[in-house]
Amino acid sequence: MLPFLAGVLVFTGPVSSGFLSVPHAVAATQSSAVTYKLTKQSETMVTSGVRQLTYAWVPSKSSIPTEVLHVLQVDLKNPYVQLNAMGGPQGSVTGKQSVGAMTKETEAVAGINGDVFRTASSTEGVPMGAQITSGQLLVSTEQLQGMYAFGVTKDGQPIIDNFVFAGTVTAVDKGVSYPLTGVNKSAYRTEPDKGYSHVNALYLYTSAWTASERPANSSTTPNEALVVDGIVTEVAERGAIATPIPENGFVLRGHYGKDSGNFVASLAVGDRINADYSLTAKSGKTYNPADFQMMVSGHTLLMDQGAPVSFTRDVNGLSGYADRARTAVGFSKDGSTAYMLTVEENGGRKGVTLKELQQMLKELGVWKAVNLDGGGSTTMVTRPLGDFQTKLTHPTSYGTTQRLVTNGIGVYTTAPQGSLKGIAASGPETLFIGQQAAYSLKAYDTYYNPIDPTGLTPAWSIDKQLGSFANGMFQAAKAGTATVSVKSGNASDSLKLEIVGEAQIDKLIVEPSSTLLKPGATINVPVKAQLTDGRLLSVPASSVSWEFKGFTAAVQDGKLTIDKVQNNIAAGYAIARYDGFGAVAVLASGTEQMLEDFEAATYNVSFSGTPVETAGSAAIATGITGRESSKVLTMDYDFTVGTGKRYANAVLNDGKGIAIKGSPSAISIDVMGDGGMHWLRAEFINGDGKPAYATIADQVDWTGWKNIRFDLAQAGLKGEAKLVKLYLVNQEQDQDERSMLGQMAFDNLVLQYPPGQIAVAQPTIVMTVGKKQATVDGKSVTLPGAPFIQKGTNTNYLPLRFVGDTLGAQVVWDNKAKRVTVLRGDKMLELWVGKDTMTVNGVRQSMPVAPLLIKGSVYVPVRLVSETLGQKVDWVNKTQTITIR
Incomplete structure (x- = not known):
């Protein structure tokens, strides 16, 4: 156990050098201890009874990044506030969507992601624990050890406990009953016996199950009965019922040839069916699911009686001892306040360990808490004061992209429309010099809910001369912090404005789409800034100035077009500068040569997977979205079976590969991504017959077509090399962050040849x-x-x-x-x-x-x-x- 001193956590230990990211707990030197302090940075209202707070997790050593904690503090005693479980589109338990989409669909004013879901063994994305929405049990618990859930009863009492499902299905006319194992469950392995969940088990599936199978990969043949309004309307043996499940019905699924299947087969059309089920807490109390307003399961218990507890489940699969984005939910000792919280992971902010998360919860005063799905799933959305729609509260691990998740916890208001209480200034709070931004006036009522601001005339001002306002448009002129104020009649509001300056930048990054120095070439040159506090921000093209050494060029809207190149230069330098801070893109003259566009390819393309359970296919195909009229290389992959690190390979020319002439420095390639988050690589065979490897993308975090340039220096190609594979790696760590099924496509592989290594003088x-x-x-x-x-x-x-x-x-x-x-x-x-x-x-x-x-x-x-x-x-x-x- 780590020591707790005076309410501040002290972390000590050696620095890890393994594959896992080094957690804060071991980031200090062996001879020094690091303490952390939770410092509130901001507070605002979301709606009556709901506050949004931001905290900094500040280390005692300045060399360690400051992490950021976001909290939704919900007054459960407020008569106008409710929590509820959100899910897939139209309430589907097998369809995933982003937290932002969930809040929009259900008209929530805020929300966070919820339960963990099993991507490695099923395609449905169903919650692993229980989900209750508006008093209805949509998904039951699984037979797993140490899984805790958060719920709120009909009378507004929060509960966190380890729940067990039990149920019975009775054929009323026959007087025969059979135990019910679960509701709307994917196939899984039970604990601790590692049994198969659907073997000789009876399950109930409702219209919320929208996947094509009930379920996939169950290793069982079903007997099924469709029940509508409590009456059997259809029975099928050795197969699934094709009739869609109506909202007033359900399907009973048993195992053909086993007792559960025999029970289903014994039913006849017209039989009356009664299904009863309940949830029993570890405390011993049994609940009817209708006793709850909502429930969302999580993973391990984090806090009990105001103190961190030992993890109730193995957290290695969650990277529990490494720094990651985190999501959790808990409540106060008196049960009057719920805490929904997320910890950022983006840019230089790496997140926290679960031990650190526990200490954060302790300092917040949380009495009991459970960990929810984290990492790339961590998402919080909130409705800014005066706005009508929710927005992403902070960057996800992927920036502004929200991962599709299985469910979430939504915050809802039932307050009536009140009278005008105040106005709110709305607009970006972080700008770059030279950037222009629009600000608008919002209004809210006595319940902090938005109202139409029509008729209000705003007057804008800023307390420091960092730029100028004109009709709500602000032009940032110099770095600093200021307060932007707006007045309308007797009402006023303000927001803090930060204009990023050189002193805040830790790293400026230029990512050119090509490094070839050639007259007439157009190169995309996006610029990003990583700040000293860890934020990674895109710098607007209008805020970047450029200097060129060795050539002349023009840059417009982030695209650099080369004009003239000086004779006999080894390299040209495109220097991007923001507020005096510079970064360089080094360009060299050379040539380009098409390696493969697949239009006239006559060789064979095949698929191979590792381990052998990895399935998929590869082919040269037409009709792919975005390339409908041309041929491309496609690769479908299936990582749902097997364990450990997995590989999906598109093998070119039966492994003999495509010949690469000369010594190119880079390859540009068009890649259709699927957002699967896998590691994308290329394998070559050198002239000496030895393999060489290059990374195309650290993770496939995009969908649709994208042009990528990757350096071949990392591969160390020698002699007449050949490209033999394009492949994905599903690494063993954090597999729950990645898609198990997907499709990639590749087109237009272009070799880029420089004149050689950039020669430099080597005098003594x-x-x-x-x-x-x-x-x-x-x-x-x-x-x-x-x-x-x-x-x-x-x-x-x-x-x-x-x-x-x-x-x-x-x-x-x-x-x-x-x-x-x-x-x-x-x-x-x-x-x-x-x-x-x-x-x-x-x-x-x-x-x-x-x-x-x-x-x-x-x-x-x-x-x-x-x-x-x-x-x-x-x-x-x-x-x-x-x-x-």
């Missing part, structure tokens, strides 16, 4: 402290200033321009910014006089000492700069000699 420079005379490759030269050792820091300084010029680098001085830019090979180094930070290819790094400006020359720490540029530095203390080689 020998200098002596205090002397202007030096040698370059043995030849005597005179320095503009002698190297010296700075007192107090024991750091060797030398003139940057001399070293840069000697190493064949371009050195550019910006006198206004006091910034020097060094371009050499595939690196861009930027330093500022008097600042102890530098950037290397857009990544901010600390320096032990700052550059100095002496008599018009910039002096820099010799070892740091030289080694950053890829050189080696030797120091001989006896002779005070510096050698760069």
